[in-house]
Amino acid sequence: MVSNGTEASCSRRSVLAAVGTGIAGGVAGCLDSSASVSVLAAGSLAQTVEHHVGPAFESETDTAVHGEYYGSNALLRMVEDRMKTPDVVVSADATLLRDRLYDEYVSGDVEFATNVLGICYAPSTELGERLDAGEPWYEPVRDADDGAVAITEPDLDPLGYRALLAFELAERKHGLDGFRDTVGEAVYREPEEPQLLAGVAAGNRAAAISYRNMAVDHDLPFRSFPPAYNFADPAYADDYATVSFVTDDGYEVVGRPIVYNAAIPDDADNPDAAESLVSFLATSPSLLETAGLSVPEPYPQTAGAEPGVDL
Structure with a gap:
């Protein structure tokens, strides 16, 4: 999971002990009540x-969190180009953050969560009814009208490129000739990741390839997609x-x-609050x-x- 030759270290127990010290020691007492921390997150x-x-x-x-949210590839480009100077950067692809920001912008990171890729849908639509009836997800998706299913823009966001990669792995697993290209061309590509499910929630779009938390x-x-292509099972990493x-x-x-990680840029305006977050x-x-x-x-x-974490 760690690129650039960096090995993830510290067990869950030792990391919790190390990073928990700040909170257990009374973070609220050492931070200014008017303080805030800026976050640029997936x-x-x-x-x-x-x-x-x-x-x-x-x-x-007593520290407010001010967040801005974009596809991880897009937000990392913002950091690289100095368009954004957050106190904390959070990526939905740990390796992507390391490849783009290590050495020049950050010196380390903390992996803190994972997720599951699958299909989120509106049950009132024909596609939703077919899924509720137990059909394999790829059948109604393959039959859907152009734009009825959404993914995020792959050039901006790991969720988007993971959707395309899942289509390819599903094509191989289920013998779906041309599935990645056909469906990949038919889907609507949402450039604003936080808006991906707005159309589904409103009933204007049948489904979206999303993470479970969304x-x-x-x-x-x-x-959820099967472990063979939901990008949630390390046993399938190869x-x-x-x-x-x-x-x-x-x-x-x-x-x-899928691995989420957080890093503190070397030029963070509020490194103490960043470490606490x-x-x-x-x-x-x-x-x-x-x-x-x-x-x-x-x-x-x-x-x-990573600052504040005792390796």
């Missing part, structure tokens, strides 16, 4: 941060790695398990799971030399 975490992590962190520390956010039905996608700026993405993410598994994410062993775990 769009799939918009509701998680706004309705779960942010309020809980502010209650714990379906939880919108209280919509969700069917199979995931047999498919790839090249973004418009030439970055080649190889299929890999990353610690909070790493020590709040129940909060993240309530939001629809997964926090299995060995998370949290660290890579590099």
Whole structure:
């Protein structure tokens, strides 16, 4: 899971002990009550941060969380181009963050959660009715009208390129000749990840390829893809790695398990609050799971030399 030759280290227990020190030692008492921390995060975490992590962190520390949310590839480009200078960066693809930001912008990160890829749908539509009737997901998706199914824009967002990679793996597994190309051309590509499920929730779009937590956010039905292509099972990592996608700026993405990670830029305006927020993410598994994410062993775990984490 760790690129650039960096090995993730520290067990779940030791990381919790290390990063938990700040909170257990009374973070609220050492941060200014007027303080805030700026977060540039993956769009799939918009509701998680706004309705779960942010309020809980502010209650714990008297520090407000100000978030902006984009596809991870897009937001990492913003950091590279100095268009955004957040205190904390959160990516839905840990390797992508390391490839783009290590050395020049950040010195380490904390992996804190995973997710599951699948299809979220409107039950009142024909596609939804067929899914509820037990049909394999790919049959109604293949039959759907152009634009009835949405993915996020693959050049901007890991969710988008994971959807295309899942189509290719499903094509191989189920013998669906031409499925990736046919469906990949027919889907609507949403450029704003936080808006992916708006059309589904309104009944204007039949379905979207999404993460489980996003379906939880919108209280919509969700069917997880099989482990062979839901990018949630490390046991399938070698199979995931047999498919790839090249973004418009030439970055080649190889299929890999979904891992969220957080990093603190070296030039963060409020590094103390940033360290506290990353610690909070790493020590709040129940909060993240309530939001629809997964926090299995060995998370949290660290890579590099993240500030505030004693490796």
